[in-house]
Each structure stands twice: as structure tokens, then as C-alpha cells.
Amino acid sequence: MPSALIILAAGQGTRMNSDRPKVLHELGGVPLFAHALMAGAAFDPERIVLVAGDNADEVETVAHDYDPRVEVVLQGERLGTGHAVAQTRDALAGFEGDAIVLYGDTPFIRRETLDRMAEARAGGADVVILGFEAADPKRYGRLVMEGKELRRIVEYKDASEEERAITLCNSGVVAADCETLFDLIAGLTNENASGEYYLTDIVEVARARGLRAEAVTCDEAETLGINTRADLAAAEAQLQAWKRDEALxxxxxxxxxxxxxxxxxxxxxxxxxxxxxxxxxxxxxxxxxxxxxxxxxxxxxxxxxxxxxxxxxxxxxxxxxxxxxxxxxxxxxxxxxxxxxxxxxxxxxxxxxxxxxxxxxxxxxxxxxxxxxxxxxxxxxxxxxxxxxxxxxxxxxxxxxxxxxxxxxxxxxxxxxxxxVGRARMEVKPGFALKLFEKLRAKKAQKKGH
Incomplete structure (x- = not known):
């Protein structure tokens, strides 16, 4: 089935304390967003749309160095992840196939994980969410399951104490039919603690329409996001450890x-x-x-x-x-x-x-x-x-x-x-070196005398 990649990369990255867009900072010698491109290559995507923020021109220039097919769209206002994906609607108008939503600052999602999401889609799930078991769930959104089906995703700010006790958390990665994805996003509201349009709310919208949502899980390390220079340094150390182990x-x-x-x-x-x-x-x-x-x-x-x-x-x-x-x-x-x-x-x-x-x-x-x-x-x-x-x-x-x-x-x-052979003819002048140094030393002594 044809596929399209949607890469969300509009975050300003203020905690990076940098004039550069966060997704242009390098990990393993390549910009952060390029890791999402490499992972998404498993789907051999026909279309790639990257959602950028204020520095969209700069991001577009670098993105085209990696794949000239990348189309960059601007998210002028930051109204949430659902709003960010909605900015790609015109770019993907008429596209028939699956859309996979990835993040420009989450570099470790593996191709094998995305393959399993594709398998879940092929198995009948209308919406597939990537989750992970968190050692410390912190403020991640929680996946509320009912057997093998995903009932909803609740953000930490909006979760009850019972829901906060859930350790199965949301990575934000989504796979769905492209037309279905945009239809579900059109049904989102911003009636939540942050006043944003959460992409995660498409699960509840989907279930209300009789569609099936499922979750695929991965190792927590794959979902590491980069928000600070310290995060970037830790991610580099992790990447190098993996690459060395792979080489051995x-x-x-x-x-x-x-x-x-x-x-x-x-x-x-x-x-x-x-x-x-x-x-x-x-x-x-x-x-x-x-x-x-x-x-x-x-x-x-x-x-x-x-x-x-x-x-x-x-x-x-x-x-x-x-x-x-x-x-x-x-x-x-x-x-x-x-x-x-x-x-x-x-x-x-x-x-x-x-x-x-x-x-x-x-x-x-x-x-x-x-x-x-x-x-x-x-x-x-x-x-x-x-x-x-x-x-x-x-x-x-x-x-x-x-x-x-x-x-x-x-x-x-x-x-x-x-x-x-092309060099100047060499001459040897007998005694010239001794005379030259004697003359130079005399000149030096004369200067010291003054």
C-alpha cells in the first residue's frame, strides 16, 4: 500500500538555548529530523511532508539535501500536535494510502517497530498508536486499553489518579489511512487543560465512529525525545553505544x-x-x-x-x-x-x-x-x-x-x-654560509650595543 510520511518538526526548542531550529541539531552526524526520514524509509514512502515552524526556509534547505522529495509546510501557530498534522492536509490532498506521523526530535524509532505498526494496519486496525512501558511514566500521556483494543489516550494533565497509575504510555507515533486521519483530526476539539488540539484524541473520535484502534509497543529507549543539550548528549552516547555494538x-x-x-x-x-x-x-x-x-x-x-x-x-x-x-x-x-x-x-x-x-x-x-x-x-x-x-x-x-x-x-x-623534471638549477657557493652568519651575528651584536 502507498504510504506518506508526516514529520512534525515545528518545535522552537527554546530549552536548547540556540538560534538554530531544534531539528537541525545533529545526532550521529546528521540532523535530528533525518533520523525520522531514515526510519520511515522502511515504508518506501511516496510522499514526505515535514511540518516546520518559524525557520521553515532553513529547515527546507537542509531537508532537500537529504531527500529532494520532502515538502515543507509551515505551522504558524502552535496549537497542538493535531493542529500540526492538519497543516499537511493540502499537501496530501488526493493521496490514497497510509500516513505515518513521526517526530523530528524523536530519533530512535526503529524500522522494525514501524513494520509492526504496518502489520497492525494490515490486520484490520484503522488507527495504530505506538506505545511503550515506562519505567517512570512521569507526565507522558497514558494508553487506556480494553483487551487488545485501545479505548483512548489521556494526557497527564487531564488524567485521573487511576489513569495516572497506568504505565503504558504514548509515544505520539500514529499510523492510519491518510483520508481517515484528516477526517478524524477535523473532529478534534481543544477542550482540555492545555487548550490544544491533541493528535492523541483521534482515538476517541475513531471509536465514536465505529473504527478500531490498536496499540503497538516498543522499547522505551526508542521513544527518547530531545529537548535540551543534555538530552542531545545523552542521545549521542546511546547512539554510539548501539553503533559500536552493531559493528562488533x-x-x-x-x-x-x-x-x-x-x-x-x-x-x-x-x-x-x-x-x-x-x-x-x-x-x-x-x-x-x-x-x-x-x-x-x-x-x-x-x-x-x-x-x-x-x-x-x-x-x-x-x-x-x-x-x-x-x-x-x-x-x-x-x-x-x-x-x-x-x-x-x-x-x-x-x-x-x-x-x-x-x-x-x-x-x-x-x-x-x-x-x-x-x-x-x-x-x-x-x-x-x-x-x-x-x-x-x-x-x-x-x-x-x-x-x-x-x-x-x-x-x-x-x-x-x-x-x-622541473626545478631550479642548484648552485653551491663555498664558504658562503660561514661569511653570511658572521655578518648577521655582527649586525645583531651592533644592535644590542645601542
């Missing part, structure tokens, strides 16, 4: 797990080894059998089987390492492809370049790719040998089996099998 279970060796930091979307293949103090930014894939050595930073890159990275290496977006490639200490790779078995072992910058298989890049090599306005590419052929301290002034090509002499500034193409 998947056959990845973490030499010092507590020192490795993953992004939410990091993929590492089995039998890879991750040494201490490695940081993964967003969009990194490491294939099986690779080794990421200590103090390396990777983002937006792909590392193939048997490749070695680091120590102290930086792979930036667009870096592609083929099988058995080696990138060593204090090397930075950006928007470049390093061929099979090629070596870039130390003190080098490779940007906007292609390096052929089995090429050897000497220490201190720089691809001079930026002229102040445009970026230009460098192409280095298979088995080429680039001498230490070579400056490659792009656009330039070094052919297969070619080489450059140490200290060369390459300003034109080097044909296959040729050597490029």
Missing part, C-alpha cells in the same frame, strides 16, 4: 570501541579493523577486510576491500579507494579516485584527481587543484611514480609508467613512460 556483532574489530565514533549511516564490512580514535562522518562505506588506522577522519567516502587508511589520514567527500590502496599518515584525499594497489603514504594532498593502479605518490606531493575560482583535475596513470615534493598544477596529466623528479613543479602533461 557484524564481525568488525574495534581495538578500542569507546574511542571510535560512527555516523548514523556508517557501513563497515566484516573483518575490517578499526583502530583507536577513528571518527566517521556521514556517508562512509568501508568494505570487508579494510583497515582504518588510528586518529583518522572519514566522511563522504568509500574504502574498498583490503585498503589501508592512516594513521592520521583524512578522507573527504568524493574520496574513492580501490582494493588494496594505501593512504598513510597526514594524507588528505578529496574528490579523488585512488586505484587498485596505489600508494599515497605520507604528507600529501590529493584533491580532484584520479590515480591509476599501482601508482606511487611520494611524500609532500600536492595536486594544486584550485585557481581561486575554479577547481581543476589531475590525472596520474597506472604505475606512475611521483617523486617527493612534486607540485602538480592542474589541469595536468601524468601518463602510465611515467615519473616526476623530486621537487618538480608539473605545469604540462607528461607522456607515458617519460620523466618530468
Amino acid at each position: 556483532k557484524n564481525g568488525v574489530t574495534l581495538v578500542a570501541p569507546e574511542s571510535v565514533f560512527f555516523s548514523a549511516d556508517t557501513v563497515v564490512g566484516r573483518d575490517s579493523v578499526i583502530e583507536p580514535h577513528v571518527v566517521f562522518g556521514p556517508d562512509v562505506t568501508v568494505e570487508s577486510g579494510a583497515r582504518i588506522r588510528a586518529f583518522s577522519h572519514l566522511e563522504g567516502c568509500h574504502v574498498s576491500t583490503g585498503a589501508v587508511v592512516g594513521p592520521y589520514a583524512r578522507l573527504r567527500p568524493g574520496a574513492e579507494l580501490a582494493e588494496r590502496a594505501k593512504v598513510g599518515n597526514f594524507v588528505e584525499i578529496k574528490n579523488a579516485q585512488v586505484g587498485e594497489g596505489a600508494k599515497v603514504n605520507h604528507l600529501t594532498y590529493i584533491g580532484d584527481a584520479t590515480i591509476g593502479e599501482a601508482a606511487n605518490i611520494g611524500a609532500g606531493t600536492v595536486t594544486c587543484n584550485y585557481d581561486g575560482v575554479f577547481k581543476h583535475r589531475t590525472e596520474i596513470g597506472a604505475r606512475a611514480f611521483i617523486g617527493s615534493d612534486t607540485m602538480l598544477v592542474a589541469p595536468v596529466k601524468v601518463g602510465d609508467d611515467a615519473m616526476t623528479a623530486t621537487g618538480t613543479v608539473v605545469t604540462r602533461d607528461i607522456e607515458p613512460g617519460a620523466m618530468g
Whole structure:
């Protein structure tokens, strides 16, 4: 059945003490709302609508970086969660299928949990609510059950003492047929302690119309919401613990797990080894059998089987390492492809370049790719040998089996099998160093005398 995601992200996040919208603060290297997008991807949604607040333009710009299909609508007034969902009515007009309501500040809802909600819908429930057993229910809304059916959801402010004793609590996540959802919201009132239109009240409206409501439960940890910087820090610690445990279970060796930091979307293949103090930014894939050595930073890159990275290496977006490639200490790779078995072992910058298989890049090599306005590419052929301290002034090509002499500034193409030499002629002046230092020391002594 077709599905649509509705992500509520209009909260101002005043307790974050920030000028940025709360849902743009990052968890695991990606904005909070992106976690809802990733969880909702389990439904392969045809439509995605995100409800934003005063900073809707800023949220929309970032959202489109993650999925250009996201449509952002504005909730000008904060009149409750029911009112927030109602703002998506026009955007989803005519849509036939289920709608799933998620929250931009609740990042840990799992795909498996949403699958179970979909199963409940397929089993005949008109409205499905996600609940959890709370160790300390606090001020959560309570789910009032009657056998397997959900009778109503009561907010803490409006609950009786008997209802407050219930430990089955509301996460706010809802699944229902899209047209049914909007019909139920149209029947909401704000006759409650907060004067708001509660999305949770659709359960009572549904039952009054003879519809069936059910609850699916998940672990309380999935429902963690982010309201403060402390919440964000705690969520980051939890996410990292989960990602490390997942990597270990998947056959990845973490030499010092507590020192490795993953992004939410990091993929590492089995039998890879991750040494201490490695940081993964967003969009990194490491294939099986690779080794990421200590103090390396990777983002937006792909590392193939048997490749070695680091120590102290930086792979930036667009870096592609083929099988058995080696990138060593204090090397930075950006928007470049390093061929099979090629070596870039130390003190080098490779940007906007292609390096052929089995090429050897000497220490201190720089691809001079930026002229102040445009970026230009460098192409280095298979088995080429680039001498230490070579400056490659792009656009330039070094052919297969070619080489450059140490200290060369390459300003034109080097044909296959040729050597490029481009450095100033060296002169040796006997005794000049002694005379120069004698002169300088005398000048220094003269200044001290004054």
C-alpha cells in the first residue's frame, strides 16, 4: 500500500538555548529530523511532508539535501500536535494510502517497530498508536486499553489518579489511512487543560465512529525525545553505544570501541579493523577486510576491500579507494579516485584527481587543484611514480609508467613512460654560509650595543 510520511518538526526548542531550529541539531552526524526520514524509509514512502515552524526556509534547505522529495509546510501557530498534522492536509490532498506521523526530535524509532505498526494496519486496525512501558511514566500521556483494543489516550494533565497509575504510555507515533486521519483530526476539539488540539484524541473520535484502534509497543529507549543539550548528549552516547555494538556483532574489530565514533549511516564490512580514535562522518562505506588506522577522519567516502587508511589520514567527500590502496599518515584525499594497489603514504594532498593502479605518490606531493575560482583535475596513470615534493598544477596529466623528479613543479602533461623534471638549477657557493652568519651575528651584536 502507498504510504506518506508526516514529520512534525515545528518545535522552537527554546530549552536548547540556540538560534538554530531544534531539528537541525545533529545526532550521529546528521540532523535530528533525518533520523525520522531514515526510519520511515522502511515504508518506501511516496510522499514526505515535514511540518516546520518559524525557520521553515532553513529547515527546507537542509531537508532537500537529504531527500529532494520532502515538502515543507509551515505551522504558524502552535496549537497542538493535531493542529500540526492538519497543516499537511493540502499537501496530501488526493493521496490514497497510509500516513505515518513521526517526530523530528524523536530519533530512535526503529524500522522494525514501524513494520509492526504496518502489520497492525494490515490486520484490520484503522488507527495504530505506538506505545511503550515506562519505567517512570512521569507526565507522558497514558494508553487506556480494553483487551487488545485501545479505548483512548489521556494526557497527564487531564488524567485521573487511576489513569495516572497506568504505565503504558504514548509515544505520539500514529499510523492510519491518510483520508481517515484528516477526517478524524477535523473532529478534534481543544477542550482540555492545555487548550490544544491533541493528535492523541483521534482515538476517541475513531471509536465514536465505529473504527478500531490498536496499540503497538516498543522499547522505551526508542521513544527518547530531545529537548535540551543534555538530552542531545545523552542521545549521542546511546547512539554510539548501539553503533559500536552493531559493528562488533557484524564481525568488525574495534581495538578500542569507546574511542571510535560512527555516523548514523556508517557501513563497515566484516573483518575490517578499526583502530583507536577513528571518527566517521556521514556517508562512509568501508568494505570487508579494510583497515582504518588510528586518529583518522572519514566522511563522504568509500574504502574498498583490503585498503589501508592512516594513521592520521583524512578522507573527504568524493574520496574513492580501490582494493588494496594505501593512504598513510597526514594524507588528505578529496574528490579523488585512488586505484587498485596505489600508494599515497605520507604528507600529501590529493584533491580532484584520479590515480591509476599501482601508482606511487611520494611524500609532500600536492595536486594544486584550485585557481581561486575554479577547481581543476589531475590525472596520474597506472604505475606512475611521483617523486617527493612534486607540485602538480592542474589541469595536468601524468601518463602510465611515467615519473616526476623530486621537487618538480608539473605545469604540462607528461607522456607515458617519460620523466618530468622541473626545478631550479642548484648552485653551491663555498664558504658562503660561514661569511653570511658572521655578518648577521655582527649586525645583531651592533644592535644590542645601542
